Amino acid sequence: xxxxxxxxxxxxxxxxxxxxxxxxxxxxxxxxxxAEQIRSRIAGYDQESFEAFRRAFERDKEALRAMGIPLxxxxxxxxxxxxxxxxxxxxxxxxxxxxxxPDEVAALKIAAEILLGAGEHASAALLKLSIDSPSAxxxxxRIVWGANLAAEQPLLGRMYAAxxxxxxxxxxxxxxAGESSLRTVRPYRLLHRNGHWYVVGFDPDRSAIRAxxxxxxxxxxxxxxxxxxxxxxxxxxAHLGEAWAIGDEPHTATVRFDQTMRWWAEQNMPDCVxxxxxxxxxxxxxxxxxxxxxISWAIGFGSAVEIIKPETARARLVEHIRPLLEAAP
Amino acid sequence: MAEVASGRLGTRLGRxxxxxxxxxxxxGVSIGELSERFGVTTRDLLEDFRLVYLCGLxxxxxxxxxxxxxxxxxxYVSMADYFGSPLRxxxxxxxxxxxxGAAVAALPGMEEADALRRALAKLGGALGASGTDGDDSGxxxxxxxxxxxxxxxxxxxxxxxxxVSLEYFSASRGALTSRVADPWGLVATLGxxxxxxxxxxxxxxxxxxxxxxxxxxxxxxxxxxxxxFDPERYKAAFVEREKQARLILEISxxxxxxxxxxxxxxxxxxxxxxxxxxxxxxxxxxWAATLVLRLGKDVRSVRPETVMTAARxxxxxxxxxxxx
Numbered sequence: 001x002x003x004x005x006x007x008x009x010x011x012x013x014x015x016x017x018x019x020x021x022x023x024x025x026x027x028x029x030x031x032x033x034x035a036e037q038i039r040s041r042i043a044g045y046d047q048e049s050f051e052a053f054r055r056a057f058e059r060d061k062e063a064l065r066a067m068g069i070p071l072x073x074x075x076x077x078x079x080x081x082x083x084x085x086x087x088x089x090x091x092x093x094x095x096x097x098x099x100x101x102p103d104e105v106a107a108l109k110i111a112a113e114i115l116l117g118a119g120e121h122a123s124a125a126l127l128k129l130s131i132d133s134p135s136a137x138x139x140x141x142r143i144v145w146g147a148n149l150a151a152e153q154p155l156l157g158r159m160y161a162a163x164x165x166x167x168x169x170x171x172x173x174x175x176x177a178g179e180s181s182l183r184t185v186r187p188y189r190l191l192h193r194n195g196h197w198y199v200v201g202f203d204p205d206r207s208a209i210r211a212x213x214x215x216x217x218x219x220x221x222x223x224x225x226x227x228x229x230x231x232x233x234x235x236x237x238a239h240l241g242e243a244w245a246i247g248d249e250p251h252t253a254t255v256r257f258d259q260t261m262r263w264w265a266e267q268n269m270p271d272c273v274x275x276x277x278x279x280x281x282x283x284x285x286x287x288x289x290x291x292x293x294x295i296s297w298a299i300g301f302g303s304a305v306e307i308i309k310p311e312t313a314r315a316r317l318v319e320h321i322r323p324l325l326e327a328a329p
Numbered sequence: 330m331a332e333v334a335s336g337r338l339g340t341r342l343g344r345x346x347x348x349x350x351x352x353x354x355x356x357g358v359s360i361g362e363l364s365e366r367f368g369v370t371t372r373d374l375l376e377d378f379r380l381v382y383l384c385g386l387x388x389x390x391x392x393x394x395x396x397x398x399x400x401x402x403x404x405y406v407s408m409a410d411y412f413g414s415p416l417r418x419x420x421x422x423x424x425x426x427x428x429x430g431a432a433v434a435a436l437p438g439m440e441e442a443d444a445l446r447r448a449l450a451k452l453g454g455a456l457g458a459s460g461t462d463g464d465d466s467g468x469x470x471x472x473x474x475x476x477x478x479x480x481x482x483x484x485x486x487x488x489x490x491x492x493v494s495l496e497y498f499s500a501s502r503g504a505l506t507s508r509v510a511d512p513w514g515l516v517a518t519l520g521x522x523x524x525x526x527x528x529x530x531x532x533x534x535x536x537x538x539x540x541x542x543x544x545x546x547x548x549x550x551x552x553x554x555x556x557x558f559d560p561e562r563y564k565a566a567f568v569e570r571e572k573q574a575r576l577i578l579e580i581s582x583x584x585x586x587x588x589x590x591x592x593x594x595x596x597x598x599x600x601x602x603x604x605x606x607x608x609x610x611x612x613x614x615x616w617a618a619t620l621v622l623r624l625g626k627d628v629r630s631v632r633p634e635t636v637m638t639a640a641r642x643x644x645x646x647x648x649x650x651x652x653x
Contacts, residue, residue, distance in 0.1 A: 012338050012341075013380055015338065016338060016341055016342050016345070016380060017380055017383055017384055019342055020342070020345065020380075020381065020384040021384050021385070023346070024384065024385060024386055024395075024409070024411055024412070025386060025387055027411045027412075028386055028411045041387040042387055043384075043387075043389055063339070063342075066339070067339060067342070067343060067416070067419070068416065068417065068418075068419035068420070068422075069416060092417070093416060093417065094414040094415075094416075094417070095414055095415045095416065095417050095418070095455075096417075096455050098451045098452070098455055099451075100448055100451060101444070101447070103441070103444040104444050104445070104447055104448035104451070105448070106441065106444065107430075107433075107441040107444040107445035107448055108426065108430060108445070108448050108452075110433055110441055110445070111426060111429040111430035111432075111433050111434075111445060112425075112426055112429060114429050114432065114433055115425060115428075115429040116516075116518075116560060116561055116564045117564065118421075118424075118425035118428075118429075119425075121419075121421045121422045121424075121425035121426070122422070122425040122426040122429050124343065124347075124422050125418050125422035125423060125425060125426035126426060127347055127366070127367065127415075128347060128415040128416070128417075128418060128422070129418075129426075129452070131347070131350055131351055131354060131414075131415050132354060134355065143484060143487040143488055143514065143515065144487070144513070144514035144515075144558055144560060145514050145515040145516060145517075145560060146514070146515075146516050146517070146560025146561065146563070146564070147429060147432045147433075147472070147516070147517035147518070148516070148517065148518040148519075148564045148565075149428050149429065149432060149470065149517070151424055151425045151428050151429075152425070154421075156421070156424060157419070157420045157421030157424060158420070160420040160421070160423070160424045160467070160468075161419075161420035163467045164420060164423075164456055164467070175586075176586050176587040176590065177583065177586055177587075178586045187467075188467070189467055189468070189469060190424070190467060190468050190469070191468075191469045191470075191471070192428060192468075192469070192470040192471060192472075192520070193469075193471045193520060194519070194520040195518065195519035195520035195521075196520070215590070230465075230467075236469060237469070260505065261498070263543050264498065264540075264541070264543070267475055267476045267540070267543075268473070268475060268540050296623045299619050299622045299623050299647070300500075300619055300623070302503055302615070302618075302619060302643055302647070303643065303646045303647055303650060306650050306651065307651065314651045314652075315651075317647065317648075317651050318648050318651050318652055320625040320626075321622055321625060321644040321647060321648050322648060323625060323626040324621065324622065324625065324626075324628075324640060324641065324644055325641055325644050325645055325648065
C-alpha cells in the first residue's frame, strides 16, 4: 500500500499513533509498566525532559479514560509502597462475545436508527456489537420514526457508569424551586419517564430511596470507590410514578371524568377506574402524594374532570384558581 | 482534557480501534465495504491504515509492528492479535442503544419486538462490570402510547401509505374533534408517542398525541407523504410555524424555575420586581387558558386578553363545580 513519509504528518496523527502504541503495549504486556518503562520503551514518548513526558502521559491517560479504556494501577514489585505501574486488563477491555443472531442484529439496528439526539453513541455501540456480522444490506425503509429520549446528556452517561460499577455518586442538585444542595445516591436504576431521566437509588443521608431528575444535576462532585448491592426485588416504578403520586404520605383521591372524557381514562388509566356514575361519568381512585400536582393535572382536562375527594384537594383547587377570577382585568 | 475522546482525534482513534478487530476477523474485506460500514471515505480509511502500519509493540522491529497488506481492494491485518476484539461499550453508548431498544420493544405492533427483547437481554447481561446479576441493565424507558390497537392501526397506515380518520381530543380547541389525516411518521418525545401527519381539518401539519386519540380507522385512500419528511424536526414536540399565535405572560419568581424547564420560550426578560416576562408560541386559546389556570397566582399580565377571558370562564366553572 502507498506509504506516506512522515513529512507533513500532523501533530494529531502523531498523537493517535502514540496512543495506539500505548494501548497495544499495555494490553499485550504480562507485567504492568511503570511510567519510566513507558517512557523508555513505547514509541512516541521522546519528550526531552521527564516533566514534558509526564505532562504528555497525563493527557494520554485522561484520553484513554474518556474513551472508556480501563487503565489499572498496580505495584511494579511487591516491595514498593505505591501502586506505580500501569496495564489495561484484557477482561475489562474486550467486549464479551455476545453471539447475536442475525435477526437480533437487525432489530438492534432499528433501535439505533430511531434515536434522535444520541444517535452517534448508539451507532458506535451497534458497530461494536455487530463486529462478527458481515455487513448486511440496509433493509428497505419502512415506517419513518424517531425517538428523542434525551439520552445525550453527558451526566446521564456518568450516572450510568456509576450504576454499572455500583459506586455511590455525590453531586450538586437543584430543585424546581432553584434550591441547590449536595446530595449522594447509590444508583439502582435509570428511568426515562415523562420525557425526563431519573436516577432512582438509595440516599444514605436520608436513609431512604430517592429519585433525582438527571437534568437538575449541576455537577458530579465525587464518585466513591466503595461498592453496594441493589436489592433483588427493587421496583423503581414504585418510587416514581405520575407527578401527583410522588410525595411523602400518599393517600387516595377520587376523581370523576365526565361523559365527554371518560374514554381517555378508560384507555389510559384502566387500572384506576372504580365505578360508573348513573349520568355516565366515570370515577377513578388514584394514589396521591402531591395535591398541587393533582390539581395541575386535573386543570389540564378543564371542566371534564372533577376532584371528588379529598375535601382538602377540592378546597385547594378553588384557592388556586380564585385569585385569577378576582384580579382586575 | 477529554478533547481526544470527544473531538476529531477521538473519533479517529475510536474508529481505528474498531476497524482493526473488524479487519482481523474478516480477512480480505474490501475498502468499499469498510467505507460503507464505518461511514468514512476511502481516503480517510487509507490514512487510518497508513497510521496503523507505523504502530505496534515495543521493539518496533518487523516482528513487532502491525502488518497491513492491501491487495487490489482487499485489506489484510495481522500481527495485532491484541486488537482482535473491540473495546467494551462505554456507559453512554450502552445507555443510548439500550434505551432506544427498550423504546422500540415496548411499542405495540412491532414485528421485531421479540428479536429485540432477546438482543437486549444479551446486551443487558454484558453491561455489568462487577457483580451484575442476570440480564439486568438497570435501565427502564416508559413512553405513553395509548391503547395498543391505535398504535397498530397507525403503523399499518404508515406502512401501507394509507389515510386515517381520527377522533382526537384537541387541547388547543379544548374539545373532541373528528379529522382525516395523512400519516407521515411516529415520533416519541417528552415521554410520549406522537403521530406526525397532515391534518385535513386545519390544512396543516400536526403532532397528534397518541394517548389523546379516542379512535382511529384506516381509510382506503392513499396518503400524501412528503419525500423529505424528517423526524428530527419534531424532536422538541414543537414546530415553529409562520403565523403561529404568540402568548405573553409574566411569571412569578417562585414559578419561573419549573416553567422554564417545562415550556420552550421564544423570549424571556427579567423584570424589576423579580417576575419574568415570557413570550411563547401559543398552542391555541383553550390550551393557553388551562396553562394560565395551572399557574394560578404565579401569572399576571396575560396577552392576548382573550386568553385571560377564556381562563376566567373555565376557572369560574371549575370553582363552581368544586364548591357545590
